[in-house]
Amino acid sequence: MKQIAEEVGVSISTVSRILNQDTSRKIKEETRNKVLSVAKDMGYFNKNLFALSTKEGQTLTIGCIFASDHESFVSPFFSALLAGMQAEIAELSKTRNVMFYPINCTQEAGVQALNDLKLDAAVLLGRTTLDTISYLKIKVPYLVYAGLNPIGDMDEVICDAKAGVKVAVNNLYKLGHREFAFIGSVGGLVYNEYRYGGYDEALKELGVSEANRIAIDCHLTVQDGFEATKRLIASSRIPSAVVCGNDMVALGASRAFMEANYSVPEDVSIIGFDDIEAAAYFKPSLSTIAVPKQDLGRFAIKLLADRLVNPRNYNISLRLPYRFIQRESSGRRKTNRG
Structure with missing residues (x-):
């Protein structure tokens, strides 16, 4: 613009x-x-703009606001959510004039777009800070969050990341694993991030000692997962099981272990999160927690449209199911390990 x-x-x-x-x-x-x-x-x-209707009448201006640092709309996870939103916008445009703006508010151009546009409503994507959430609530009349980590105090479409990670941990524990590592976002200023919390909570519930619970903080990209795993290998504290913040991190971790001559899953089992397309075709194929990514986007637009057409004084939280997919990257712990 x-x-x-x-x-x-x-x-x-x-x-x-x-x-x-x-x-x-x-x-x-x-x-x-x-x-x-x-x-x-x-x-x-x-x-960047999808003008999806030419019917007469007032135009409904909807944004998709991306708020995560170090990630983008082109990531496999967020691009799938965006595709789901676009499909539902196309349906909405059959009865309303709709203008749809993807906006990255972590970039200067995105901040400028928020100032210039008068959005009627927006879907919020990504992990972010309380300050950013408060700022967006001022800028946009109606916000709906879509993703893995609930924010609260707004409409939300969630696939529970914390619960999903606990399923991954429990699966590995049943396979005999007792030494664990988490590679992904651990701390920082991000408000809505619960995957590490699910990992830590599950291991405490299983009685796994703190000495056998490792956490390596990194951004949720392949490169960062690769570098974080190299740091883990250099520490000489090699767990038998690794839970990753997402599939991108898991692919980087798997590559790092194989380059260091560790076999996956014979030496180290790895589970990711999201079930991106590449997870099934990587070698070894990646065990993961599958998320209905496009449906997160579709239902976010449905919830947003409902709020605009039928104003209400309460929030709705819609939870979509996840499922564990067992593939080649995870298996039973070797009895003669170490």
């Missing part, structure tokens, strides 16, 4: 009003046509 404004020589707010079909202020027809022409040439309608 900023590029369009610079090309035409008008303000970002003017571009926003034209693209949103806002007629509250008079704009010269020549300016309107020029903005639309430049926007089309820049591929704006095919890339």
Whole structure:
């Protein structure tokens, strides 16, 4: 939007009003046509903005706000959620004029978009801080959170990460494992992150000693998972079982162990989280907790639309099921290990 404004020589707010079909202020027809022409040439309608209806009536302006540092819309998990939202937006546009804006509020352009656009509502994605949550509540009239880690005090569509991680830990324990590591987000300022809490809680409930509970903090990417696992290997405290914050971390961890001549799962069992497409095709294929990613996005838009059409004074929390998928990366603990 900023590029369009610079090309035409008008303000970002003017571009926003034209693209949103806002007629509250008079704009010269020549300016309107020029903005639309430049926007089309820049591929704006095919890339960042989905103008999904041309029916008469008021336009409903919906955002998808991404709030996680060190991750992005292009990650397998979040791109699947976005695809689910887009599918439901297409259904919604059959009865309403809808403009849909994916916004990354961790970037300057995203913050500018939040200031320029007058969103009617938005779906919030990602792990973030209380300060960011408070800021977004001021900027957006209605927020719905979609993801793995509940925030509270807003509508939410959740697939419970904490409970899912506990299932992974208990599965490994039943397979004879007694030395564990968690690789993923452990601490920091992030408010809505519960996977490590599920790992630690499950091991305490099973009576696993603190000496056999390791945690390595890292961002939820393949590269960070790889580097974190190298640090674990260098410590010489090699567990028989590793639970990872997501599949991306698990793929990096698996690679690091194999490069250090540890066999997966013979020496180390690994379980991820999310069930991204690559999990089934990696070698060894990745055991994981499967999440209905597209449905998280679809139901978030349904809940958002319900709130806009039927205002209510209470929040709804919708919980979707997860399931454990056993693949090649996890198995029974070797009886002669170490």
